Amino acid sequence: MMRLPFAIVALIVALVVEPAHAHKPSDSYLTLKVDGATVDGQWDIALRDLDFALGLDANQDGAITWGELRAKHADIAAYALSRLTLGPHNAPCPATVTGHLIDKHSDGAYEVLRFTAQCAAAPKVLAVDYRLFAEIDPQHRGLLNLHAQGNTRAAILGSDAPVQRFTLGEQSNWKQFVDYANEGIWHIWTGYDHILFLLSLLLPAVLVRATVPGEPWEPSPSFRAAFVDVLKVVTAFTLAHSITLSLAALSVVSLPSRLVESCIAASVVLAALNNVRPVVYRGRWAMAFFFGLIHGFGFASALADLGLPQESLLLALVAFNVGVEVGQLAIVAAFLPMAYRLRTTWFYRRGVLVPGSVCIALVAGIWLVERAFNLRLLPG
Numbered sequence: 001m002m003r004l005p006f007a008i009v010a011l012i013v014a015l016v017v018e019p020a021h022a023h024k025p026s027d028s029y030l031t032l033k034v035d036g037a038t039v040d041g042q043w044d045i046a047l048r049d050l051d052f053a054l055g056l057d058a059n060q061d062g063a064i065t066w067g068e069l070r071a072k073h074a075d076i077a078a079y080a081l082s083r084l085t086l087g088p089h090n091a092p093c094p095a096t097v098t099g100h101l102i103d104k105h106s107d108g109a110y111e112v113l114r115f116t117a118q119c120a121a122a123p124k125v126l127a128v129d130y131r132l133f134a135e136i137d138p139q140h141r142g143l144l145n146l147h148a149q150g151n152t153r154a155a156i157l158g159s160d161a162p163v164q165r166f167t168l169g170e171q172s173n174w175k176q177f178v179d180y181a182n183e184g185i186w187h188i189w190t191g192y193d194h195i196l197f198l199l200s201l202l203l204p205a206v207l208v209r210a211t212v213p214g215e216p217w218e219p220s221p222s223f224r225a226a227f228v229d230v231l232k233v234v235t236a237f238t239l240a241h242s243i244t245l246s247l248a249a250l251s252v253v254s255l256p257s258r259l260v261e262s263c264i265a266a267s268v269v270l271a272a273l274n275n276v277r278p279v280v281y282r283g284r285w286a287m288a289f290f291f292g293l294i295h296g297f298g299f300a301s302a303l304a305d306l307g308l309p310q311e312s313l314l315l316a317l318v319a320f321n322v323g324v325e326v327g328q329l330a331i332v333a334a335f336l337p338m339a340y341r342l343r344t345t346w347f348y349r350r351g352v353l354v355p356g357s358v359c360i361a362l363v364a365g366i367w368l369v370e371r372a373f374n375l376r377l378l379p380g
Contacts, residue, residue, distance in 0.1 A: 130157035184323020200271035240292025248300030268364035
């Protein structure tokens with residue numbers, strides 16, 4: 001009987017001890033343009049990832065200067081291109097570096113590696129073998145934009161499927177839908193601030209306002225009541241973030257990334273503190289809706305980082321949102337039955353709800369300070 005409480009505690013602890021800057025996973029952005037037998041490429045790779053792999057910061061002062069980066073250009077090119085193969089393995093298209101630049105993305109500075117690959121003949125099917133950082137970060141992904149014969153498609157490359165083949169001139173909407181749905185699932189599962197916000201709303205879902213003085217919560221009378229409460233919260237959050245995700249992805253509304261990420265952290269703090277000193281009981285769905293509007297801008301930032309072509313935007317928007325909902329429902333399905341079973345115990349109300357919410361609020365408070373003032377308080 002006592003294994004289940006520790007499972008909930010372990011879930012909370014596993015989340016709150018993650019690095020404070022773990023909101024955005026390690027990504028690179030690879031653009032390929034196929035013209036006959038020539039493939040022109042641009043590869044944006046995060047400096048923080050390259051520094052971890054190659055040690056760009058020579059003097060270890062925490063800042064990578066242009067001089068330090070330029071001194072490592074040859075190493076960067078050799079490292080990256082040795083982990084990317086275009087064309088069949090028996091006749092790969094050799095790549096030559098044509099330039100090094102630097103660019104800013106929403107999560108920091110990136111090395112921009114430009115190259116040209118020359119194939120023996122114009123490929124009808126382009127194989128892409130992507131293994132960047134595979135030996136040090138299996139969760140790293142390459143976000144691919146492929147332009148060929150008037151068509152543009154996107155794909156997600158990573159260690160789970162390092163080799164992918166693309167029939168040039170042919171575009172599968174279903175394949176793109178699946179790719180972006182997977183991206184939505186991945187984003188919610190690795191977006192620790194989104195998970196902690198959801199957990200803050202779920203923790204009291206199996207409880208109701210207490211009728212006994214001095215006790216803020218008491219067990220929910222039935223699973224149906226708890227389920228309805230969760231349904232209201234999740235529906236409100238889904239509707240809200242779908243609205244702002246769509247508006248931002250379609251460039252109707254745009255907010256600064258720093259402001260959005262800071263507000264997301266603040267939403268986690270407030271939702272968690274409401275469990276400790278309840279102000280909102282039955283109206284938590286309204287809180288989920290209000291803060292969901294803010295989280296939608298965060299989802300849109302992740303989608304925009306894919307560099308989507310305009311003709312694929314609507315498809316990607318729908319698929320990404322579906323993926324977010326699938327990932328969110330998976331968390332609910334894993335958490336709710338366990339929490340309902342424990343709702344009558346003192347341990348849940350005093351040992352899980354309150355300490356767990358305090359831990360969530362503390363970590364989110366650190367995120368808030370870091371994001372608002374552009375500081376680094378915890379290793380990331």
